[in-house]
Amino acid sequence: MNSQAAVTPIIEMRNIRKHYxxxxxxxxxxxxxxxxxxxxxxxxxxxxxxxxxxxxxxVVKPTQGEIIVNGEQKFFNNPRDAMQAGIxxxxxxxxxxxxxxxxxxxxxxxxxxxxxAGIQFYDRKYADRKTMEAMSKMGINLRGPDQAVGxxxxxxxxxxxxxxxxxxxxxxxxxxxxxxxxxxxQTSNVLATxxxxxxxxxxxxxxxxxxxxxxxxxxxFTVLNRGQTHGTAMRGDITPEDLQNLMAGGQELxxxxxxxxGTV
Amino acid sequence: xxxxxxxxxxxxxxxDLMNNKISIPDERVKEMSAFRNSLIRPELGGIxxxxxxxxxxxxxxxxxxxxxxxxVLNWSIVSAQFMIIAVGACLLMIAGEFDLSVGSMIxxxxxxxxxxxVTFGWPMWMAILLTFAIxxxxxxxxxxxCIRTGLPSFIVTLAFLFILRxxxxxxxxxxxxxxxxxxxxxxxxxxxxxxxxGEKLFMGFFxxxxxxxxxxxxxxxxxxxxxxxxxxxxxxxxxxILVAFGHILLTKTRFGNWIFASGGDAEAAxxxxxxxxxxKILMFMFTAFCxxxxxxxxxxxxxxxxxxxGLLKEFEAIIAVVIGGALLTGGYGSVIGAALGALIFGVVQxxxxxxxxxxxxxxxxxGLILLGAVILNTYIRRLITGER
Numbered sequence: 282m283n284s285q286a287a288v289t290p291i292i293e294m295r296n297i298r299k300h301y302x303x304x305x306x307x308x309x310x311x312x313x314x315x316x317x318x319x320x321x322x323x324x325x326x327x328x329x330x331x332x333x334x335x336x337x338x339x340v341v342k343p344t345q346g347e348i349i350v351n352g353e354q355k356f357f358n359n360p361r362d363a364m365q366a367g368i369x370x371x372x373x374x375x376x377x378x379x380x381x382x383x384x385x386x387x388x389x390x391x392x393x394x395x396x397x398a399g400i401q402f403y404d405r406k407y408a409d410r411k412t413m414e415a416m417s418k419m420g421i422n423l424r425g426p427d428q429a430v431g432x433x434x435x436x437x438x439x440x441x442x443x444x445x446x447x448x449x450x451x452x453x454x455x456x457x458x459x460x461x462x463x464x465x466x467q468t469s470n471v472l473a474t475x476x477x478x479x480x481x482x483x484x485x486x487x488x489x490x491x492x493x494x495x496x497x498x499x500x501x502f503t504v505l506n507r508g509q510t511h512g513t514a515m516r517g518d519i520t521p522e523d524l525q526n527l528m529a530g531g532q533e534l535x536x537x538x539x540x541x542x543g544t545v
Numbered sequence: 546x547x548x549x550x551x552x553x554x555x556x557x558x559x560x561d562l563m564n565n566k567i568s569i570p571d572e573r574v575k576e577m578s579a580f581r582n583s584l585i586r587p588e589l590g591g592i593x594x595x596x597x598x599x600x601x602x603x604x605x606x607x608x609x610x611x612x613x614x615x616x617v618l619n620w621s622i623v624s625a626q627f628m629i630i631a632v633g634a635c636l637l638m639i640a641g642e643f644d645l646s647v648g649s650m651i652x653x654x655x656x657x658x659x660x661x662x663v664t665f666g667w668p669m670w671m672a673i674l675l676t677f678a679i680x681x682x683x684x685x686x687x688x689x690x691c692i693r694t695g696l697p698s699f700i701v702t703l704a705f706l707f708i709l710r711x712x713x714x715x716x717x718x719x720x721x722x723x724x725x726x727x728x729x730x731x732x733x734x735x736x737x738x739x740x741x742x743g744e745k746l747f748m749g750f751f752x753x754x755x756x757x758x759x760x761x762x763x764x765x766x767x768x769x770x771x772x773x774x775x776x777x778x779x780x781x782x783x784x785x786i787l788v789a790f791g792h793i794l795l796t797k798t799r800f801g802n803w804i805f806a807s808g809g810d811a812e813a814a815x816x817x818x819x820x821x822x823x824x825k826i827l828m829f830m831f832t833a834f835c836x837x838x839x840x841x842x843x844x845x846x847x848x849x850x851x852x853x854x855g856l857l858k859e860f861e862a863i864i865a866v867v868i869g870g871a872l873l874t875g876g877y878g879s880v881i882g883a884a885l886g887a888l889i890f891g892v893v894q895x896x897x898x899x900x901x902x903x904x905x906x907x908x909x910x911x912g913l914i915l916l917g918a919v920i921l922n923t924y925i926r927r928l929i930t931g932e933r
Contacts, residue, residue: 376816377810378810378814379809379930379931380809380872380876380877381806385806388802389814389817390819391818402798403797403798403799403801405797429931431931432930
C-alpha cells in the first residue's frame with residue numbers, strides 16, 4: 282500500500298458531478314487510476330458507470346469536478362482531446378470493420394505510408410509485419426495479416442481493438458463491458474489480454490457488472506451505486522460477497538445466497 | 546461451495562490465466578494451402594468468368610472474324626467503354642454509395658461539349674474543360690445531398706437521372722431546335738485536348754504490322770495499303786489508365802483503406818478518424834469524372850452529341866462491377882474485378898453478334914451471367930470474410 286501511494290496517479294477524477302436536467306447521474310465520484318493497474322469499475326445498471334467513463338473519455342463534460350492527468354488539470358471538450366492525453370476507449374460495439382483485413386483494421390485512420398516517386402503509398406509490408414507482431418504478442422494466431430476481422434471470434438476482436446489502442450500510445454485504456462457478450466473461453470482470453478496490457482504499464486479501467494471477471498484481473502475495485510461510490514478497495518481487502526452486496530446496495534441478494542451458491 | 550473457497554477460486558483463475566497459452570492454433574480452422582489462398586480473392590469470379598466466356602466464343606465464333614485484328618478492336622472498344630464507367634461505379638459502390646445518374650451524365654456531358662464547342666464556337670479545349678468542371682460539380686452536389694440529408698444515394702441519384710436527361714433534351718431543342726448536334730470532329734480539328742480523347746496511338750506501328758502482313762490491310766479504295774486497324778483509340782488508353790489508377794488508389798494508398806472503411810461501416814470508420822463524408826463526396830466526383838471521360842471520347846468518335854446517349858449505362862456499369870465481385874452494400878470489391886466484368890460484358894455483347902446469335906438473346910445471356918457471377922462471388926466472399 283505504501284509503495285503504491287508513492288506513485289502518482291496517471292489520472293485522477295476528483296468529485297465528479299453530472300446532472301442531466303433534474304436527474305443527478307453522478308453525485309460526486311472520485312477515483313485515482315495508477316499506471317500498470319487494472320481498476321475495476323463495478324455497478325449495477327443505472328449506477329452511473331457509463332456517465333462516469335464518458336466524462337473520463339471526453340464524451341460528456343462533467344457539471345462539476347476536476348480531471349487531473351499526470352498532475353495537470355485537463356478539460357476535455359471532445360473525445361479527441363482525451364485521446365491526445367492518452368486516454369483510449371474500447372467500446373462494446375467495436376470500431377472494427379468485419380469485411381476488412383486485420384492489418385487494415387489495425388492501422389485504420391493511422392495508416393503507415395512510404396514515398397515512392399514522390400507519391401505517398403500505403404506501406405502494406407510494415408502494416409502487416411507490425412500487426413502480426415502485435416497479434417502474436419497478444420496470443421492471437423492469425424492465418425495471415427490479410428485475414429478478415431469477420432472471421433475472428435468476439436474475444437479476438439476485443440483483443441485486436443485493445444492492442445490497437447495500446448499500439449497507438451494509449452496510457453489509460455477504458456474497456457466498456459468487454460466481456461459482457463462473450464463465452465467462457467473468449468472471456469478468459471480478454472482477461473488475459475488485460476493482464477498483458479497492464480504488465481506493459483498501461484492503466485486499465487475495466488467496467489463490468491460481473492464480480493468474477495473483476496476479481497480475476499482487478500487490482501482495485503470501485504463500486505458505483507446510484508451515482509455515488511463507497512470508496513476504492515484494494516485487491517485482497519474485499520471478498521466477492523462484499524463486492525456483490527455493495528453493487529446491490531446491500532439489498533435482497535443475501536436472501537438468494539443459499540440457492541445460488543454465493544455468487545452471481 | 547462455502548464462503549472461504551470463493552476468493553481462492555478467483556486466485557487460481559488468475560494464476561491459470563497467467564500460465565494460459567492461448568496461442569494454441571484453433572483446431573476449428575483448417576489449414577489452407579498457399580495455392581488455395583492465392584486463388585481466393587475478390588477477382589476470382591471475374592477471372593473464371595473471363596476464361597469461360599473466351600472459351601465459349603473461341604468455339605462459337607472463331608471463324609467469324611471475332612479474333613481478327615478488326616474483331617479484337619471491336620470488342621475491345623465496347624469493353625473499354627464499360628470499363629471507364631465501371632471503375633467509377635466500383636469505387637463508389639465500395640464506398641457504400643450508388644450513382645444512377647451515370648447514363649444521364651454521359652448524355653448531358655456530350656451535349657454540353659457540343660453546345661460550347663459547336664453552337665457557341667468556343668475552342669474545343671475550353672468546351673471540354675468547362676464540361677468536366679460542371680459535371681464534377683454535379684457529382685459533388687449528388688454526394689453533398691446524400692451526406693447532408695442522409696437519404697439513400699439510390700433515390701438522390703435517381704432524381705438526377707431524370708433531371709440531367711431532361712436538360713440533355715431541353716438544351717439543344719431550345720438552342721438549336723434539334724436533339725442531335727453534329728460537327729464536333731471538325732470543331733476539334735487540331736485541338737490538343739480534343740486529341741487526348743479522340744486520337745489514336747501507335748499508328749506507325751500498326752502501319753508497319755500491316756506492311757509486314759501480320760494484320761490485314763485494305764486492298765482497294767482510297768485507303769488501299771493502310772491497315773484496317775490503324776491504331777489504338779484513346780478510349781482504350783483511358784480505360785487502361787483509369788483501371789490502373791483505380792486499382793492502385795484502392796489497394797496501395799491510405800485513401801483506398803478509407804474507401805473500404807467508409808463502405809464497410811461508416812460509423813466505425815468515423816470512430817477511427819476516417820473523414821467518411823469527404824471520401825464519399827470525392828467518389829461521387831470521380832464517378833462523374835469517369836462518365837465525362839466516356840462522353841468526351843464518344844462525341845469525339847461519333848462527331849456528334851445526341852440527347853439519347855448513355856441510356857441505361859448506369860445499370861451496365863453496376864452489372865460489370867457486381868460481376869467483378871463487389872458487394873452491393875459496400876465495403877468489398879475490386880477494380881480489377883470490375884474491369885474483368887466490363888470485359889466479359891463487352892465480349893459477350895459483341896461475341897453473340899459475331900456468332901450470329903439472335904440479338905435479343907443477349908439479354909438472356911446477360912441475365913444468366915449476372916446471376917451465375919453473383920452466386921459464385923457470394924460464395925468466394927464468404928470464404929474470405931467469414932460472413933455467415
